[in-house]
Every structure is written in structure tokens, then in C-alpha cells.
Amino acid sequence: xxxxxxxxxxxxxxxxxxxxxxxxxxxxxxELSRLADAGAKGLHLDVMDGHFVPNLTYGMPxxxxxxxxxxxxxxxxxxxxxPLAYAKPMVEAGADLLTVHIxxxxxxxxxxxxxxxxxxxxxxxxxxxxxxxxxxxxxCLAEVxxxxxxxxxxxxxxxxxxxxxxxxxxxxxxxRPDLLLQIDGGIDIETILPAREAGCDLFVVGSAIFKQAxxxxxxxxxxxxxxxxxxxxxxxxxxxxxGQEGSENS
Ligand code: DX5
Ligand code: ZN
Numbered sequence: 001x002x003x004x005x006x007x008x009x010x011x012x013x014x015x016x017x018x019x020x021x022x023x024x025x026x027x028x029x030x031e032l033s034r035l036a037d038a039g040a041k042g043l044h045l046d047v048m049d050g051h052f053v054p055n056l057t058y059g060m061p062x063x064x065x066x067x068x069x070x071x072x073x074x075x076x077x078x079x080x081x082x083p084l085a086y087a088k089p090m091v092e093a094g095a096d097l098l099t100v101h102i103x104x105x106x107x108x109x110x111x112x113x114x115x116x117x118x119x120x121x122x123x124x125x126x127x128x129x130x131x132x133x134x135x136x137x138x139x140c141l142a143e144v145x146x147x148x149x150x151x152x153x154x155x156x157x158x159x160x161x162x163x164x165x166x167x168x169x170x171x172x173x174x175x176r177p178d179l180l181l182q183i184d185g186g187i188d189i190e191t192i193l194p195a196r197e198a199g200c201d202l203f204v205v206g207s208a209i210f211k212q213a214x215x216x217x218x219x220x221x222x223x224x225x226x227x228x229x230x231x232x233x234x235x236x237x238x239x240x241x242x243g244q245e246g247s248e249n250s
Contacts, residue, residue, distance in 0.1 A: 005073045005096030006123040006145055010180060012041035013201035016192075016222050017075055019184070020066070021046045021057065021157045022210040028062070032070050038215035039223075042073040044184070044204045045095075046157075049080035052104050053155035059086070060093040067094025077127065077184065077204075079154045080104065084113050091120045099125030099148050099182075102136050114143045125182065129153055130162040134171055145180060146202075147172055151195075152185030157206040161186030166198040173199025189225040196226050213239045 050056035125146035151165035184204035
């Protein structure tokens with residue numbers, strides 16, 4: 001999958017990638033099939049180490065398990081302090097796209113880490129948190145396949161969308177018309193259209209999908225909103241799923 005994954009992702013855009021953070025971890029195979037049936041074109045996997053961010057999720061075994069049961073591109077968001085140490089095991093587990101945080105890297109090592117990930121044969125993304133200025137990406141922008149603009153502080157699902165992400169998207173789109181742009185955090189039927197209009201290609205969505213009983217309805221509503229044609233949400237039925245402490249900070 002890794003060789004063509006970037007092209008597959010590019011051709012899927014604009015696309016919604018469900019975030020594996022608030023899903024039912026007791027039924028990952030079922031979640032995969034429900035998300036595929038709903039129309040997911042890629043899966044966003046939130047890997048947190050309890051150090052770079054104050055939350056702990058999962059590592060290679062979950063990536064490997066998802067890889068075994070799905071052909072969809074696996075977009076792995078590494079919210080970890082030492083992304084280089086885990087890049088190779090993540091690729092061996094089946095990751096297609098590895099995104100590292102600029103805040104986790106010393107400026108002197110950024111290009112080396114990006115180069116090392118590319119050498120593993122997968123696509124590479126660079127992420128930045130809301131408080132991190134866009135200028136920090138300047139030295140590596142030409143080397144990455146994707147920029148992930150965080151619209152919440154990395155670490156938890158269910159946070160409020162930060163509109164400063166829209167300015168970053170607009171500036172990136174203007175300076176790099178062909179660069180793949182992704183947004184992550186607080187994306188729902190209200191925020192997805194402004195993000196699309198700002199030039200975003202890939203929309204990571206957690207709560208707005210997993211809080212609904214029917215993922216197909218969630219996808220249809222989000223896609224309609226993304227195209228500027230919002231439905232009235234009359235089909236929506238909410239559920240409480242994976243609501244334990246630590247998965248959401250609201
Ligand atoms: C935050 C994660 C996101 C988040 C998105 O650190 O990277 O993927 O779970 O979830 P919602 O859509 O709930 O903001
Ligand atoms: Zn994420």
C-alpha cells in the first residue's frame with residue numbers, strides 16, 4: 001500500500017478521514033467495516049505517548065491490526081516526543097503516511113527526521129499546534145508531502161475549533177498550491193466548509209462521526225456541509241461511545 005498511498009490519498013481529496021481516538025476499541029474490526037461502508041477513504045490514527053502530549057493511546061499493534069483488516073491508507077499522526085525511534089516500526093506495522101510534530105523536533109534534526117521517514121518508503125507530513133507560528137515550517141516545507149494544521153491543541157478529542165487554523169491554511173495554500181493540507185480538531189458540519197474554503201484537502205473528524213449512531217449519515221452530512229450544501233441533520237441520532245476519561249477533555 002505505501003508506494004501508491006500518497007497518490008491514492010491525493011486523488012481522494014477532498015476527503016474526510018475518521019480519527020481513531022473515540023472509536024470502540026473493543027470492536028475495531030466492526031468499526032473498520034462501518035467506516036468503510038460509510039465511505040471513509042483513509043484512516044487517521046492518533047498515536048500519543050503520554051509525554052509529548054498528556055494523553056496515552058496506542059502504538060504498532062493497533063496499526064498492524066487495522067492494516068490486516070483494511071486496505072485503506074493509514075495516516076498515522078505521531079504525537080510523540082521521539083518520532084524517529086518509532087518511524088520504522090510504524091512503517092513495518094503498515095503505516096502509509098507518518099506525520100510528525102514540528103514542536104517535537106529540534107530545528108537541527110527536522111530535515112534529517114523527514115529524510116529518514118521518506119527513506120522508509122512512506123509519505124511524510126509535518127504538523128503544527130495552534131500556538132506554533134507557520135514560520136517554523138519554512139525550512140522543511142519543500143520536503144514534506146503534507147502539512148497537518150492543528151485546529152486544537154494536540155492531545156484530546158472533543159475540543160473547540162481554533163479559527164487561527166484557517167489563516168494558516170490560507171497562507172499555506174497561497175504559497176504552495178500543490179501541497180496536501182490536512183486539518184485536525186473540532187471539525188464538524190459548521191467548521192468543515194470554512195476549512196475547505198481556506199484550501200484544506202483532508203479533514204480529520206473524531207467526535208462528529210463517532211457521536212452518531214450511523215456513520216453513513218455522519219459522512220453524508222459532513223460531505224454535504226463541505227460542499228456548501230448542509231443538510232438539516234434530521235436523521236442524526238447521537239450515541240455515547242468511548243466516553244471514558246482521557247478520551248475527551250471537555
Ligand atoms: C487531537 C487528535 C484529533 C482529534 C480529532 O490530538 O489528533 O485527531 O481526535 O477529534 P475531534 O474531531 O473530536 O476534535
Ligand atoms: Zn490527529
